[in-house]
Amino acid sequence: MGTNNSKALHHPDMKKNPVIEVKNVTKSFKSVQAVKGVDFKIFKGQSVALLGPNGAGKTTLMEMIEGIQKPDKGEIFISGKKWKGNESTLHREIGLSLQETHFLERLTVFETLKLFASFYELGQQRVDEIIRIIGLQEKIRSYVVNLSGGQRQRLALGIALLNDPKILLLDEPTTGLDPNARREIWSILMDLKKHSQTSLVLTTHYMEEAEQLCERIIIIDKGRILKQGTLEQLLEEDNGDKIIEFALDESNRSIDGVSVQAGFQIQWDANRDKGVIVLNQIERQLPEFLNFLNQNNLRLRHLECRRKTLDDLFTTMTGRRLHE
DSSP, rough: OOOOOOOOOOOTTTTSOSSSEEEEEEEEEEHHHHHHHEEEETTTTTTEEOOOTTTSHHHHHHHHTTSSSSEEEEEETTTBBOOOOOOOHHHHHHHEEOOOOOOTSSBBBHHHHHHHHHHHOOOOHHHHHHHHHHTGGGGTTSGGGOOOOOHHHHHHHHHHHHHHHHHEEEETTTTOHHHHHHHHHHHHHHHHHHOOOEEEEESSSSSHHHHOSSSEEEEEEEEEEEEEEHHHHGGGGGTTTTTEEEEOOOOGGEEEEEEOOOOSSSSEEETTTEEEEEEESSHHHHHHHHHHHHHHHOEEEEEEEEEOOOHHHHHHHHOOOOOO
């Protein structure tokens, strides 16, 4: 079942009907249960990330919201309506971008957008507006086959925005893109948030993407919701906990097998040759940690202190990192 351990979000539209409501939804493929009793609501104007590693069930859940897949159990309501019998109405309210979009490669950017605009009976004015929004003015006569990965993804986003959707659904919108291309997509979406009441739902395994674009984050793993809320709500239980990441001198890089008596637990990551400890009273515990290293003849090569992140939270809950 979906978690109930996060506090209610005080969103201005909380007393109104949700634009998306997922109620105890379950979906299986043969022997694999991809989604396991998920519950959540999304309200007008909210930006929500479904955050989790590959295989967490995010895409299956998104495809059920999109109407591509049907739940085995449970119900999904879009603007208060089920998909069955309301397909035409709901298709006009939703903008959709899948993980992979295949275009007709011998069409230009302009021709591609004009083709999709015709499905909504939209004219050239809307096509020109979308080209400006996605920043492809210099590529309007370029064939799709000649676009970079980032430009193709901007084109896919433009198609999703053509019908001025009430709900924008994006499945892993920046996976595989280089950092510059990723930030170009972020810029478009952040500008959209400023100038519209479109509800945005995206799946991602990038912690920074969820933090940058979404006011609410739903952490998913193995088909279940582990935790949901704002970034502050998700991390509030830390009470100011600090993460200490450290590396040891080449002569004694591993801390495996060393007994810890300092009142904190060391997690050693052999793959990255780094250790991690969580300190809730850093003024007292950091000197104790340094003294512990000295007593065990362990020399530091690197030490960094930082606040907890969503990746740390996910690791605490699952024992794995988001990108594993």
